[in-house]
Amino acid sequence: MTRSVTAVYPAMRDDIGDLVTRRPLPNRELEQISPFLFLNHHGPQVYPPNNRGLPFGPHPHRGFETVTFILEGSLSHLDTGGHESVIHAGGVQWMTAGSGLVHAELSPDVFKRRGGPLEILQLWVNLPADKKFSPPNYTGLQTTEIPKFALSDGVNVELTSGEMAGHTGPIENLTGLMMSVVRAEAGKTFELPAPQGRSVFFYMVTGNASVAGKDVPEHHLAKFDDKDGHITCEAQTDCVILFGHGAPIDEPMVAHGPFVMNTVDEIRDAIVDYQAGKFGNF
Template sequence: MSNVGMIIEERPANIGNFMVGRLLPFKGKRMVGPYIFIDHMGPTKMNDHENLDVAPHPHIGLSTLTYLFEGSIMHRDSLGTEIEIHPGAVNWMTAGKGIVHSERTPEYLRHSEKSMHGLQIWVALPKENEYMAPTFTHVEANDIPYWEDGDVTYRLVAGEAFGKKSPVPVYSKQFFLEIHSLSTQTLNIGQHLFGESGLYILEGSVEIEGNTYGPKQILVAKNATLCEFVIHENTTVFIFGGEPFPEERFIYWNFVASTRERIEEAKQLWLDQKFGQVPGETTFVPLPPDYGAKPASSQPSA
């Protein structure tokens, strides 16, 4: 019996002036462990008058994980944080009860040709952390756990796996692991995983039970502890997931919560502009049309 429970294809989505490939949420599988949202940005080239400009917008009930392969983003938030992220580093912003941030091309790059490629990820917070004070952590690339096993390299971007722990301050049991192989070989890593797991193919291909899968796909395992696959040469994949929550999650725009009431509260706060301001910013993204708080899953995750 196959351990591939679902295949999720990347779909185009517009985040303002930038197109991305959306992976999560997906109609048939809204979350993998605590991971509730994944966008693949690029790869794209921008000319001397094209820039990434995501104006100030709010979040609640989640942590954002920004991870770049190419390019640079200037992050600013209502805590007063202003920091540029480069490839391999991690921006980890925990919204808790509420935070506002913007993401833009740094000023020194705005009038030159540039590239952009990376992942934008949301990790839902446990119910007991939904009203925590917001925080921001930047982790440099050199501080991310890295190790090699023959032709295979591993980076533990967030969480715990393989007896190692990332310095990214997560709030639930989870893992986000980058694997790159220079040669074709079989990997059996299920004994290092737990909860639910998904495998995202960034480049190259993998083979599972005689079937070959390529880029821009997430394969969701039926059982994380049975994670075994053939990784082909020059392939990069991400393994992510962890323990699912016992409660359902609702998602509306940039808000994630365990109740619809919390979503409604956040919507009103943003309409009243009571989330806080991002220093140096004068614009903001308005609340979108009200389609209601959608369940992040059709039933509780566990």
């Protein structure tokens, strides 16, 4: 059975200084596609030599996970859980904020010195109440560590987590999330798995496609019904799609800046704990 597209949302432009930024979720009409909370699409753009790099210095998080896809450029990661890495183009950073930590996402010195192309997708994924205080964790994968396979002729998948077409992604996450990057050549028709009871995340990073008979242009997010089966796509141009699915979380949600909890009191606790240094310091 084919899922239907119920709505298509454009990403809103919301630059951060000189960093080109688009945000398809949340938007004016849609707060979340639970468990998916937030996506920032930075770039694509080319940084000149001797640039200042990315502006994401030390900041706290609690109650959710961040999944960062480095499509172009490089991104360094440092957090108070003792994790540190520099991930390059094609790689992924998966961080479980859980009970709370402070991290920084900055451009490596070599990128600031030399400049170059940059494009990054950062997705926030909610955690259920019984996992919000999980120990913080981080995994950084280079492109060579991510399985790549042909879903069909001219359609290739980079599988970060979960299962697709008999392949398994390397990251085992707390909620059984499936996340991938799909690259399709113009004119190719293909099907993406979408089991019933799972919320689908489908963002057109580059290109245009007909999805279940509806046009999904570049920089647009598609929302689907909950039929069991698959999503039928026809690439009208070469496409790059951020695609995943996860179990929705049927719980109250209160988000405040870098904290995502279930109650206002838990948000207050997060602020107090952070200010008291309980998330750690660099």
